[in-house]
Amino acid sequence: MVFQNLAMRDKMICLAVSKSWNNFLECTKTLWTTLYTSRACQPISLKALEQYLKRSDSTVDNALLHLESFADKANMEYLTNTCHRLTDLRIHGEGTLSQSQAAFLATAKGIQKLHLSQDTQVTCQTMVFISDICRQTLKEAKFLHVKEKEIRAVTSWPRMNALTSIHMDFVGFCALNLSKLIEATPKIRSAAINNCQSHETSRLDMTPWPNLERLVLTKTKIYYFPKLPPGLKHLILDGSCNLYPSSIDDDNSIFSLPLLETFSFQDNNIDIPQIFAITESCIRANNLKIIRLGGIAIPYPSDNSLCDYFPASSTVEELSMEELDMWDEDATEIIKLYPSLKKIDLSNTQITKATVMELVDRGVESIIINDCDKVYSNTVKMARAKGVYVSYKFIDDTDSTSGERES
Template sequence: MARTMSPEEYLELGKIHYNQKQYERAVEAFTNGIEAATIPSIGLYDHRAASYAKLNDLKSAVKDGREMIKLDKMNVKGYLRTGSVLEKMNKLETAIGIYRYGMKHVSMENKSFKLLRRLHDEFTRKLSPAKAVDPFTVFPPELIEMVISYFTFKDIVNCHRVCKDWRTYLINNSKLWIDLDLSGARKDVSRIFVRNALYRSKYHIERATIHRFKHFDVLLSLATACRDVLTQLEFISGPVNVDRIVEVVQCAQNLKELIYRDNISLDAVAHIMHRGKSLERVEFTSIAASRSDAVWKGKFPKLDTLVLNGPTNGAPRALNTTSLTMQTPALRVLTLTNWSGGGNFSEPLDFSRLSLEKLTLTKYNFQVFPALPPTLTHLILEPAYGLYVPAGQNDNSSPWTRLCWRNILNSHLPALRHLSLSNFVALSPSFFSLLLETRTNDNKDPEVLDCYTLSTMTTLHHLSIRNSTFSADRHHGPFSTEGILGPLRILSPSLQCLTYASMMCSDDDVEELVHPLLNLEAIDLSNTNITGAGVKMLADGLPKLAQLNVDGCSRISSRDAIDYAEKKGIRVSWRMKQTGGGGRKVRYG
C-alpha cells in the first residue's frame, strides 16, 4: 500500500492511536513514518519505543532506544528511553553503562544532565549489597588499626580525603602521623601540610623522610618540638643548606639515624657529624668532589654504621680514613666508595683496632692490603686499580711487599661468612689459607695454628671473585683441593652462593667444583670459558641450584644446555655482549 502521508503526519497519527491505547496501530503508524523519512526523527523512534514497551516487546524498545543514541549522541532522550526499558528488563548494570556513556557525550549545561547522573547513581546504589556499610563504623577499633598499619603514609593521606568520617578518624589517631614520609611527593610539599602532620602527631614524630620540601624553618620547628622522640631523619632531595641542617641535627637531641641522599660536600658531612653526637647510623650516598680532605672533629662514641659514597665521576678523592676510624671506637659497619687515602706505603689502612663486622671498600684506591679485624663477618674489597698480592714475605723483598704480607698474616678472619674480592692481581693459595684458615704464631710460621682451629671457625656462605688473576705458579684448577680455593672453609657444603665471573674457568674446573658444593643455590660464571657441557654438569651435579648466570659465555653455542637446566627448575641468565660494527645486534637468552 502506497504511503500518502509525510513522516510528520504519521507521527501525529501514531500519537492519536497511542492515546487511544491502540498500541499495535500506533507501532504501525510510527513504522510507516520512519520508512517514509530520509532521516527519521528522534521523536518517531522515541514514540515507537514507548509503544513497544506497552506491548511488552522490550527488546524492540531497546533497539529503538539505541537507534536514537546513534542518531544524536548529544540528545539525552535516547539514553533516558533505553535506560528506562533496561530497568524494566532488570538489566541495571547495562543501564548504568548507558547512563555513563550518556554523561560522556551530553553537555553538563544540559538541564537533563543532572537527571542522567541521578539515575546512574541511583542504579549503582541498587546494585550495592543490601547491607553495605562503612567499615569504620562497624569494625572494632583494634581491627581498623591493624588494617591501617599496612598503609603507607601516602595511603593514609589519600584515605583521609575519602569522607568526613574517615578524615575525622585518621586525623585523631596520632600514631598514624609519627612517621612523616614525603618520599612519594610528586610536587613541592607545602609548609601547612607538614605543620598539620606535626599537630596531628601531637608533636611526637619519630621518623621523618624529607623530599620536595624547601621550608627549613618548619623543619627546624619540627626538630625542636620533637627533640626527645625524633630518632630517624632522611633527606632525599631539597636545597643544600648546611647550616640549617646542622641546626636541625642539634635540635633533635635523640637523633640516632641520619641519611642524606642529595649532593653534599665532604666538609659539610664532617660539620654535620661533629654536631650529631647521638648519631648511631650515618649515610651520605652522594658526596660531591672537593679539593681537600675534611677535618674530622670527634669523637663519635655511639657511631655504629657509617656509609660514605664519594663522587661517581672521575678518580677517587682524598679521604683521611685513618683519622676518621680513630674516632669511631664502636663502629661495626663501614662502607667507603670511590675514595683514596690511607692506603699507601706511608700510611696503610688499618682497621684491626676496630670491632667491625661488615667492611666494604669499593673503588677505593689502596696500594697495600689493609689490616683487618678478626670480628669481620662480611668483607667486600674492590680496589680502584689492580692490587698485587705477594705470594710470600720474600716476594721481591721490598718494604712494600713485607708490609703487605705482614697485614695478610695479621688479618685472620675466623668469623667470616661473606667474602667478595674484585680487581686483585696474583692471588695465591697461601693468601686464602692465611686469611681464612690459619692464625700464625709470634714466629710468623704459617704452618702453626694459634688460638683457632677449623672447628671453631664459621664457614663461608657467600664467595665472590671477579676480574682477578692468579699467581703464575698455579698448577691446579681453582676448585681442586690444592688450588686457589682449596681451603676447607671455602669449598664446603655450607657455601650457598658462588660468583666466579670474568675469570679463567673451563669445563674441567666446573667438574671439580660440583662434588664439594652440594648445597650451592646460586652461581655466577659469566664471561668465562665454560660450554654447554659445563652447564649440564652444574644442572646434574648441584641438586639445590636455583640460579645460574652464564652471560657472555661465548663458548655456549646453542640453547640446548640452557633449556636442559631450565627444565630442572633453574633460572638461567644467558645474554651475549653486543658488539660494534654495522651488522645486526643480536641478544640471546
C-alpha cells in the same frame, strides 16, 4: 598499615573521603608518626605542617623528606623543634644538600639514623658538618653521593661514640684519612666506603674497631692488606687491595679471621698462598659461606691451574668466578671443591652447556651466566625447567633473567 607509608599530600586526600573516615584517621594518632614528603607536594605551608604534626601529638619518629622541603628553613626548624622523638631521617630528591640547608639538624635532639639517597649530593665538608652536629646520638649514617669537583681530603672527624654503621659512596676526587675515622668511631660494626682514595701509606690497623663485623671497601685503594679484628664476618675488598708477599709483613695474626663468612676479593691482583692464609681459619671453623674471586689477575704464563686459587670448603654456598679466563675443565674442577654450593656467578667466562648441566645435576639453585656466549637459550630453558634460577643476559639485553639467544 599502608596509610602510614603514604606521602603527606596523599594522606590529606584520604581525609576528604568521608566524615567517618576523617574521624577515624584523625583519632588514630599512630597513623601520623611517619612523615613522607614527595616532590609533588612542594611547597608545604607551615600551617599544613603544624596540622599534620598535631594529629600525632608531635610524636613523628620517622621522616622521609624530599630535598625541596629544605627550601623553607622555618618548616624544617619547626619539625625538629617540635618532634623530639624524631630518630629516623631520610632525605631524597635530585640535587645538592648544602651546609646551610643542613644546619636545621642542629635543633634535632635525637637523630639516630640518617640516610641521604643516591640522587642527593653532599660535599665532603657538608658530610663532616652533618656528622658533627648529630654526633651525640647518630648510630647509622648513609651518604650515598658524596661529590667533589676538585681534589678534597677529609683529614678529621668529630668523635661519634654512638655510631655503629657508616656507608659512604664517593663521586669525584676525595681522599679519606681512614685512621682518623677509625679513631673517632670506636663502636662501628659495619663500614662501607666506595670509590675513594686512602691517605694511608702504611698498613691500616682496624683493630680499634673491635666490634667490626662487616667491612666493604670497593674501589677504595689501600696499599697493604689491613690488620683486621678477629670478629670480622664479612670482608669485601673488591678493586681495593693487591695481595702479594711484598704487601704482607711477618705478623701472621692479620689473617686470623675464624668467624669470616664472606670473602670477596674481586678485581685485584692476588698471590695464591695469601688466599689460603686469609681463609684457612674460617674454613677450619666451618664458617665460610661466600667466596668471590671474579676478575682476579692471573699471571700468564703460569705453572698453576685456575683451580689452585680456590681453597676447598664444605660450607661454601655461594661462589663468584665472573670475568675469569675459564673453560669447562676449570669450572668443573673448582665446583668439586664446594659440595654445598647453591649459587654461582660465571658471567663473562668461556663455559658451555657442559658446566651448566653439571651445576644442575649437583643441585645448584641459582646460576648467573650473563655474557656467556657459548651457552645457548635451549640450555637455559632446560635448567629452568628443572627449577633452577638462571640469569642469562647480554650487554644489549634489558631482561635480567632472560637474555634468550638461539644457537
